[in-house]
Amino acid sequence: MIEKLSDEARSAALSGLPDWTHDAERDAITRQFRFADFSEAFAFMTRAALLAEKMDHHPEWFNVYNKVEVTLITHDCDGLSERDVAMAKAMDGFA
Amino acid sequence: MIEKLSDEARSAALSGLPDWTHDAERDAITRQFRFADFSEAFAFMTRAALLAEKMDHHPEWFNVYNKVEVTLITHDCDGLSERDVAMAKAMDGFA
Numbered sequence: 182m183i184e185k186l187s188d189e190a191r192s193a194a195l196s197g198l199p200d201w202t203h204d205a206e207r208d209a210i211t212r213q214f215r216f217a218d219f220s221e222a223f224a225f226m227t228r229a230a231l232l233a234e235k236m237d238h239h240p241e242w243f244n245v246y247n248k249v250e251v252t253l254i255t256h257d258c259d260g261l262s263e264r265d266v267a268m269a270k271a272m273d274g275f276a
Numbered sequence: 277m278i279e280k281l282s283d284e285a286r287s288a289a290l291s292g293l294p295d296w297t298h299d300a301e302r303d304a305i306t307r308q309f310r311f312a313d314f315s316e317a318f319a320f321m322t323r324a325a326l327l328a329e330k331m332d333h334h335p336e337w338f339n340v341y342n343k344v345e346v347t348l349i350t351h352d353c354d355g356l357s358e359r360d361v362a363m364a365k366a367m368d369g370f371a
Contacts, residue, residue: 219334223325230318239314245336 185258186266194266201269204252208260210269214249214276222247228275229268238264240272280353281361289361296364299347303355305364309344309371317342323370324363333359335367 185208186194195203201210216222222244229251233239241252253269255262280303281289290298296305311317317339324346328334336347348364350357 219325220329223329227322230314234315234318239341241338241340243336243338246334 183255183257183262183264185255185260185262191261194261198266198269198273200273207252207254209252209254210261210265211250211252212269212272214251214272216247216249216276219246222249225249225272225275229272232271233268236264236268238268240268278350278352278357278359280350280355280357286356289356293361293364293368295368302347302349304347304349305356305360306345306347307364307367309346309367311342311344311371314341317344320344320367320370324367327366328363331359331363333363335363 191203195201195210198210201212203210214222214225216225226242226244226249229240238255241254243250251272253265254260255264286298290296290305293305296307298305309317309320311320321337321339321344324335333350336349338345346367348360349355350359
């Protein structure tokens with residue numbers, strides 16, 4: 182079972198993810214990425230997809246042309262876990 | 277300029293796309309695809325992305341794990357065009 186972040190751990194994690202917004206209702210984080218075009222956006226999605234499959238931790242995401250809207254949440258614990266923080270940091274690195 | 281489908285052409289096209297729903301308000305079509313897992317879902321998205329880039333016609337899509345929700349519309353004519361019909365048929369073939 183994956184553990185949900187404590188309030189303290191969540192606050193610390195969010196301060197390290199300034200481009201992400203905390204959705205308090207779902208206890209999820211969201212970020213909108215913008216790229217030059219679809220090719221760049223889908224290249225980003227492909228890198229993230231490979232990591233998601235490796236981590237067995239998958240994003241909720243919406244894409245239209247150069248925009249990718251990502252929501253990260255850990256369904257197993259119905260809120261944020263370390264996995265979401267790791268995935269968010271990796272996505273920031275890919276973008 | 278890409279032309280919007282006439283009412284007759286749209287009806288004919290929709291009858292050939294039984295798994296798609298017409299959103300009359302936007303004059304768009306939508307379909308939800310379901311796969312065995314994320315790997316299959318993203319493989320589908322990758323094939324569709326390559327075609328989208330080749331056609332210069334890009335879907336609006338949302339993915340979570342094994343589900344892909346697709347909306348097709350031609351922004352240039354603010355409604356359905358032949359491009360959407362071609363993309364929908366290709367996606368049906370990929371799935």
